[in-house]
Amino acid sequence: MTSNDGTGSGAGARGPYAKGVQRRQEILDQTLDVVASRGIDGASLRAIGEAIGVSHAALRHYFSSREALLVEVLRERDAASNRALGDTAGVFTRLGVVADRNVSEPALVTLYTTLLGASVESGNETARSYFAERFATARSDLATQLRDELAASGRHTDADLDQVASLIIAAFDGLQVQWLLDRDVDIAGTLRLLERVL
Incomplete structure (x- = not known):
């Protein structure tokens, strides 16, 4: 399954939009590492932000809540799994x-x-x-x-x-x-x- 939030539509784009898409993807990629090291209970938005070097405000810019961030991690993994299965x-x-x-x-x-x-x-x-x-x-x-x-x-x-x-x-x-x-x-x-x- 893939996200329908339009973030993939800027592939190849340059400037602030491309940087925002890249930063969002970095957050998703690193969040699972935080969950792995701190557990679910230890993975608040603030803890995730601190661990990956992103401010709480920046995380809130990309994700409305911790739940939204964690669900998006699962969506991304679903999409990656589907691509790998081919x-x-x-x-x-x-x-x-x-x-x-x-x-x-x-x-x-x-x-x-x-x-x-x-x-x-x-x-x-x-x-x-x-x-x-x-x-x-x-x-x-x-x-x-x-x-x-x-x-x-x-x-x-x-x-x-x-x-x-x-x-x-x-x-x-x-x-x-x-x-x-x-x-x-x-x-x-x-x-x-x-x-x-x-």
């Missing part, structure tokens, strides 16, 4: 690649899981909106990919593929939570088992 074929192959990438960045998994939990509470509308949109898109994309894979293989199923997509997402996110608590949990391996079961 034309990787197969739903479960793609999920395995994403799982392996996520395992290499525990702070990203922690950030995702923490914001997901917070999104169900009132007052976290930015996170709620992000996750609602993300899940709707993921369900739709997964169901379409599953339909395409079945059609290409000549197989048929009576299962509701939208529900299967929901099940896959639930398994992936649940496995990530288990992995945060026990690093012996094999996310990609368990997803391969789910593929055989399905």
